[in-house]
Amino acid sequence: MSKEIHLRTPLKDDDVKELKIGDKVLITGIIYTARDAAHKRLVDLIEAGKDLPFDIKGQIIYFVGPAPARPGMPIGSAGPTTSYRMDPYSPILLDAGLKGMIGKGPRNKEVIDSMIKNKAVYLAAIGGAAVVMAQSIKAAKVIAYEDLGPEAIRELKVENLPCIVANDIYGKDLFDEGVRKYKK
Amino acid sequence: MREIDVKDIIPIVKKLCIDASIYIGDDVVEKLKEFQKKEESPIAKEIIAIIFENQRLSVEKQMPLCQDTGVAVFFIELGQDVHLVGGDFYKAINEGVRQGYKEGYLRKSMVDDPIIERKNTKDNTPALIYLDIVPGDKVKITLAAKGGGSENMSEVKMMKAADGIEGVIDFVVDRVRRSGGNPCPPIIVGVGLGGNFEQSALLAKKSLLRPLNEKNPDPKWAKVEEEILEKVNNLGIGPQGLGGRTTAIAVNILHKACHIACMPVAVNIQCHVHRHKSAVI
Numbered sequence: 001m002s003k004e005i006h007l008r009t010p011l012k013d014d015d016v017k018e019l020k021i022g023d024k025v026l027i028t029g030i031i032y033t034a035r036d037a038a039h040k041r042l043v044d045l046i047e048a049g050k051d052l053p054f055d056i057k058g059q060i061i062y063f064v065g066p067a068p069a070r071p072g073m074p075i076g077s078a079g080p081t082t083s084y085r086m087d088p089y090s091p092i093l094l095d096a097g098l099k100g101m102i103g104k105g106p107r108n109k110e111v112i113d114s115m116i117k118n119k120a121v122y123l124a125a126i127g128g129a130a131v132v133m134a135q136s137i138k139a140a141k142v143i144a145y146e147d148l149g150p151e152a153i154r155e156l157k158v159e160n161l162p163c164i165v166a167n168d169i170y171g172k173d174l175f176d177e178g179v180r181k182y183k184k
Numbered sequence: 185m186r187e188i189d190v191k192d193i194i195p196i197v198k199k200l201c202i203d204a205s206i207y208i209g210d211d212v213v214e215k216l217k218e219f220q221k222k223e224e225s226p227i228a229k230e231i232i233a234i235i236f237e238n239q240r241l242s243v244e245k246q247m248p249l250c251q252d253t254g255v256a257v258f259f260i261e262l263g264q265d266v267h268l269v270g271g272d273f274y275k276a277i278n279e280g281v282r283q284g285y286k287e288g289y290l291r292k293s294m295v296d297d298p299i300i301e302r303k304n305t306k307d308n309t310p311a312l313i314y315l316d317i318v319p320g321d322k323v324k325i326t327l328a329a330k331g332g333g334s335e336n337m338s339e340v341k342m343m344k345a346a347d348g349i350e351g352v353i354d355f356v357v358d359r360v361r362r363s364g365g366n367p368c369p370p371i372i373v374g375v376g377l378g379g380n381f382e383q384s385a386l387l388a389k390k391s392l393l394r395p396l397n398e399k400n401p402d403p404k405w406a407k408v409e410e411e412i413l414e415k416v417n418n419l420g421i422g423p424q425g426l427g428g429r430t431t432a433i434a435v436n437i438l439h440k441a442c443h444i445a446c447m448p449v450a451v452n453i454q455c456h457v458h459r460h461k462s463a464v465i
């Protein structure tokens with residue numbers, strides 16, 4: 001991997017400007033979780049002109065539905081879920097100020113274009129490395145949509161959460177470039 | 185005739201659910217090591233190292249390898265000399281799942297209705313249960329806890345005999361290509377050939393039960409598996425789809441007789457969190 005960068009949330013334009021595909025990042029600060037069902041509700045709120053349950057400006061959303069926490073632990077296993085299911089919603093959240101997304105698997109053209117336009121990044125976490133990811137999560141609390149169970153929106157306090165930059169603000173895509181490099 | 189009380193099955197199923205979510209099979213570890221050695225991409229090598237670290241931590245912390253602890257799929261081999269007593273067998277399996285997913289702090293990922301309501305059932309039931317009657321007086325219960333990400337990349341296609349084995353190979357390879365990084369590669373490719381529309385899919389899923397270090401017992405099918413594996417790993421997808429040589433660590437095929445007009449092919453994609461555990465009663 002090219003280099004290791006420490007990121008603190010919320011992100012600013014200057015933070016994301018530095019990021020290039022293939023960079024390893026370690027995230028510290030507050031991030032939010034949301035999967036398909038929560039995304040739908042957030043987008044419905046935006047379309048109705050209502051406030052979101054958290055201030056989305058400069059924030060990172062982690063696509064994850066964690067396993068339940070054992071007693072005394074902040075969270076259970078918490079690896080990324082597949083991102084393409086969020087593709088229909090992400091551009092609307094990016095327009096609202098979202099700066100970063102963490103998930104697994106590639107994004108579609110609309111999302112990539114929206115990331116260029118809004119100066120935002122997509123970070124790949126390792127699917128299935130859910131215990132490793134959970135070690136970086138120091139606190140978690142449900143802040144909205146408790147009825148969704150694992151799909152509720154959680155505020156996570158993270159320290160050095162490891163990810164790889166998959167899409168930068170310059171329109172580069174590691175899913176595309178990496179695969180082309182190793183294709184025979 | 186041997187009597188088995190279904191109540192005795194509940195704790196066994198519960199343990200299968202918890203153990204499968206935490207302890208990865210040696211066959212998976214062996215294959216991952218073998219491919220990590222051959223891997224050319226530095227990012228890919230590092231991703232595989234993180235997967236090993238995850239496997240170590242899951243045992244140490246007794247936390248599931250992946251937060252998606254899957255739909256509980258059971259393959260039951262029921263000896264025909266067994267008489268099940270003490271209640272409803274299917275209910276007992278579901279009770280075991282309920283207890284296992286609760287006490288193991290596993291994620292409950294089932295919704296009651298596929299599209300209109302989609303309400304979480306909150307205990308990961310119902311399990312999917314397939315039953316085979318076999319000779320003997322034992323019951324073998326195999327759990328395959330299947331995650332949604334890799335399941336979503338699976339497909340059934342009704343092909344023609346004229347497509348030939350080349351057509352089949354192309355379809356399987358293309359299915360993996362179209363899956364890209366979505367099913368959390370490194371993956372295992374399960375292929376079911378023949379039977380009928382519905383049986384091909386079941387064959388594909390059952391093919392995944394064969395340990396990864398065991399070759400296909402039929403040399404001509406073993407050759408097809410090797411060819412598919414090579415082609416899949418030439419796609420360049422690599423771990424997590426970020427580029428590399430390790431897209432799949434194994435291809436398993438199961439085939440059956442079929443109708444003269446038909447040639448069903450099913451591909452069931454399995455991620456590296458390959459959870460399957462058995463118990464014999």
Ligand code: SF4
Pocket residue numbers: 079080081127128129250251252253330331332333334335366367368455456457
């Ligand atoms: S595909 Fe497998 S490793 Fe990936 S999130 Fe689903 S269960 Fe976990």
